[in-house]
Amino acid sequence: MGGVRKTALMSQIWVVVRRVLREPLSARPLSELAYVLLAAPVTVLGVLYVVVSLAVGVALAVTAVGIPLISWAVPSTRGFAAFRRHRAAGLLGRRIPDPAPFRPPPGFLARVSAGLRDSIGWRAIGYLLLTLPLDALGLYVVAVTWARGLIALTYPLQFALGVNTSGFINGQVRQVVLVNGTVADTWPAVLLVSVVGVALLLAAPWVVRAFLRLDGLLMRRLLDGVGAAARIRDLERSRAYAIEDVAARLRRIERDLHDGVQARMVALTMNLTMLNETLGPDISPQSRNLLTAALDHAKDGIGELRHMVSGIHPPALDAGLETALGTLAARSPIPVDVRAELPERPTEAIETIAYFSVAELLTNVTKHSGADRATVELTEADGRLVLRVTDDGRGGADMEGAGTGLRGLTERVGTVDGRLAVDSPAGGPTVITIELPLHT
Numbered sequence: 001m002g003g004v005r006k007t008a009l010m011s012q013i014w015v016v017v018r019r020v021l022r023e024p025l026s027a028r029p030l031s032e033l034a035y036v037l038l039a040a041p042v043t044v045l046g047v048l049y050v051v052v053s054l055a056v057g058v059a060l061a062v063t064a065v066g067i068p069l070i071s072w073a074v075p076s077t078r079g080f081a082a083f084r085r086h087r088a089a090g091l092l093g094r095r096i097p098d099p100a101p102f103r104p105p106p107g108f109l110a111r112v113s114a115g116l117r118d119s120i121g122w123r124a125i126g127y128l129l130l131t132l133p134l135d136a137l138g139l140y141v142v143a144v145t146w147a148r149g150l151i152a153l154t155y156p157l158q159f160a161l162g163v164n165t166s167g168f169i170n171g172q173v174r175q176v177v178l179v180n181g182t183v184a185d186t187w188p189a190v191l192l193v194s195v196v197g198v199a200l201l202l203a204a205p206w207v208v209r210a211f212l213r214l215d216g217l218l219m220r221r222l223l224d225g226v227g228a229a230a231r232i233r234d235l236e237r238s239r240a241y242a243i244e245d246v247a248a249r250l251r252r253i254e255r256d257l258h259d260g261v262q263a264r265m266v267a268l269t270m271n272l273t274m275l276n277e278t279l280g281p282d283i284s285p286q287s288r289n290l291l292t293a294a295l296d297h298a299k300d301g302i303g304e305l306r307h308m309v310s311g312i313h314p315p316a317l318d319a320g321l322e323t324a325l326g327t328l329a330a331r332s333p334i335p336v337d338v339r340a341e342l343p344e345r346p347t348e349a350i351e352t353i354a355y356f357s358v359a360e361l362l363t364n365v366t367k368h369s370g371a372d373r374a375t376v377e378l379t380e381a382d383g384r385l386v387l388r389v390t391d392d393g394r395g396g397a398d399m400e401g402a403g404t405g406l407r408g409l410t411e412r413v414g415t416v417d418g419r420l421a422v423d424s425p426a427g428g429p430t431v432i433t434i435e436l437p438l439h440t
Contacts (some may be wrong), residue, residue, distance in 0.1 A: 020202055023205045023206070024201050024202060024205055026205075029204065029205035029208065031091040032092065032205070032208050032212055033142060033208065035087055035088065035091040035212070036135070036141075036212075037142070038091075039084060039087060039131075039135055039138075039215075040135040040136070040139055042080060042083050042084070043080075043128060043131050043132055044132070044135075046128040047129060047132050049073075050073070050125050050128055050129070053069065053073035056069060057070035057073060067112060067116070068112050068115075070115075070116065071112040071114075071116045072115055074116065074118050074121035074125065075104075075118045075120075075121040076121070077121050077124040077125050077128065078102065078120060078121055080124060080128055081120075081123075081124035081127055081128070082098065084131075084219065084223065085098065088216075088219060092212065094216055094219070096219055096220065096224055102118060102121070123222045124222070124223065126222055127219070127223055131215065131218065134214060134215060134218070137211065138208070138211050138212075141208055141211050142204075142208065144200075145200050145203060145207050145208065146200075146204045146208075148200055149197045149198075149199075149200030149201035150197065150201065151197070152193050152194060152196050152200060153194055153197030154194075156187075159187070159190045265301055268298050269298040269299055269302060272291065273295060275291065276288075276295060314327075314328075314355060316328075317348075317351055317355055321340070321345070321346065321355065321378065322338070322340040322342065322378065324351070324355050325338050325340065325355065325376055326338050328355070328362065329362075332362050332374070333366050334365065334366060334371060334372065334373060334374060335372075335373050336362065336374045336375070337374075337375045337376070338376045339378065340378035341378070341380070342379070342380055343380055344380075346385055346436070347438070347439050349416070350385060350436050353413060353418070353436060354387055354434070356412070357387060357409055357412065357413060357434055358376055358389060360405055360409055361389040361432055364397070364405060364406075365389070365391045365430075369391050369395075369397070369430060370394050371392050371393030371394075371430075372392055374389065374390065374391040375390045375391075376388070377389075377390070383438060384437055384438065385436040385437070385438050386433065386434070387433070387434040388432070388434075389431075390429055390431045390432075391429060391430050392428055392429050393428050393429070393430055394426075394428055395427050395430050396424055396426050397422055397430050397432070406420070406422060406432075409434075413436060416437055417437060418435055418436040420435075421433045421434075
């Protein structure tokens with residue numbers, strides 16, 4: 001067993017060593033090196049452009065030229081950011097979405113205002129200013145790893161050809177000057193320098209890649225054209241589509257069960273009833289009992305199927321939420337008043353969530369509150385659907401109460417950014433308010 005583990009460990013070590021040895025010769029490090037070398041000059045030009053433009057604009061702010069100059073300079077800085085994004089996509093495979101193009105409204109004052117408020121342009125300025133020292137660090141990293149590594153690797157050749165030397169001393173062998181003025185004037189020392197060069201070249205891809213991670217983090221923070229707000233909107237649209245799709249699927253399932261399986265079960269029950277009535281008295285008691293049992297099972301199956309169908313999508317919701325709540329109140333063991341005032345009909349998914357929420361709350365009222373009466377109010381406020389269920393019971397309901405199901409109800413309404421509030425002092429009354437969006 002120990003030999004197997006040792007073999008596996010050696011295999012993993014060899015995989016790592018092989019990757020380290022191959023990495024400097026692969027295409028990716030060369031692309032990363034090209035990105036660093038190309039990005040730095042553009043950053044310098046961008047910073048000079050920003051500094052000069054803003055400085056001139058601020059200096060001329062007391063005139064009619066300064067503010068318009070700044071409003072023009074801010075969005076025009078997008079070009080430098082676009083260069084970085086495109087180079088990162090082409091050389092590093094880093095995909096940063098482009099922002100929407102800057103399209104100022106017509107009119108001079110409107111254009112100036114739009115330019116000054118161009119958040120993408122200001123973020124590009126911030127990116128350029130922050131990447132200036134970062135790019136300087138990148139060039140230093142390249143110089144220390146790639147450049148010095150190549151120079152050190154080729155020291156034996158330089159030593160043999162007399163290149164990069166400090167000349168002769170007393171007619172003796174040439175001296176090869178190393179970093180920081182250290183001198184190597186023997187072949188063992190020169191070969192040691194070459195080994196150091198190999199080590200630097202092996203480390204170069206990984207060190208440069210670590211630097212590029214900082215650049216990538218900064219780029220995603222400042223140059224991402226989509227941004228967090230747009231992603232949230234996309235997620236909200238995707239969630240709304242998913243919720244509506246589920247509601248539509250459940251409605252189709254309910255109709256299929258109602259029009260298909262349930263209709264067949266009803267036909268089967270009718271046939272069994274007719275068969276039971278048409279059979280003569282000469283049928284054996286055992287057969288009669290089997291037929292009666294089959295008829296009872298069919299009737300029970302219809303009842304269970306109807307209950308399951310109503311749990312998937314209550315048919316009363318087809319006529320609207322107010323009608324469905326009225327039907328729900330009519331089936332309640334205690335009197336329930338329903339007051340509904342909605343200027344527009346919510347979407348199917350919201351109606352379904354609202355219906356089952358009221359059904360859960362009325363069940364809680366019946367089981368736990370000891371109330372004699374309940375009220376269901378359905379209104380609209382600030383573009384949201386407001387459900388309020390009130391009872392005159394003993395109160396004391398809370399999220400942690402056993403058997404209330406309020407925590408599960410909170411999670412259900414939370415799927416569409418809904419809110420649930422409980423006001424239930426000891427002695428009552430209990431008021432539970434649910435807010436839902438009218439549309440998902």
